[in-house]
Amino acid sequence: MVKNKIKELRTACHLSQEQLAEKAQVSVRTIQRLEAGDDASISTLNLVAGALGVEVGDLFPHTDTSQEQEEKIQSADEQLQYQLQARHEEFRTFKHLYNAIFIIVMMAWGALFPLVHSDIYSSLMGVFWIGAWIIMVPLKKWLTIKRVDPKLDRKFPLTASRVDKNRQG
Structure with a gap:
């Protein structure tokens, strides 16, 4: 006991x-x-x-x-810290990759503006371009909650119930 x-x-x-x-x-x-x-x-x-x-x-x-x-507690802390560190690195990689892809897509979209000769299409492209910037943050949050977190929870089970699991601390 x-x-x-x-x-x-x-x-x-x-x-x-x-x-x-x-x-x-x-x-x-x-x-x-x-x-x-x-x-x-x-x-x-x-x-x-x-x-x-x-x-x-x-x-x-x-x-x-x-x-x-005491040894069991120390071992538990070491395992947790290892998984938290690995999770933080993978999450940081996801954030950097998401930001890089988004910026490349937006730059490519912006580069298409001069190629459109119709005012209607140019205006429509501008509205979509601005709209994409507006939905960038909610989209990243949705991807994090629905896709990234469940994958990382399975890969690093000791971190699943941690509130600080996606924050470098």
Whole structure:
């Protein structure tokens, strides 16, 4: 039996066991076992800590940690930091690639203006060009939420429940 503060942290966050399980992407039974003092894997501890917005070491009372528990906490933190760093790099790559493609497309579109000889088509191209600039940010957010985040959550599962998963910190 391992003493932990998961129930205390969960209630402080006003979460039910079901809500914490959903947020941490684990089963309710896993939360029940953890709160009862059962041991858990490093990845499970990372997921629960991320869902609660704390570090893995904060899940345990500092006075009751054994050497084995300290090593487990350190290993969990190292794995999380590795996955967060890798996720941040991939997310940064996505942002740079999106921006580069968008700018190239917009420059190419702008270069077509002098080739259009009709005022109507020229005006229409200008409206679309301005409209594309307006929808750039919402489109990137939509792509992030619907496409990039789910892919990165599968690739880096320890980061899935972290609020800081796409921010370099």
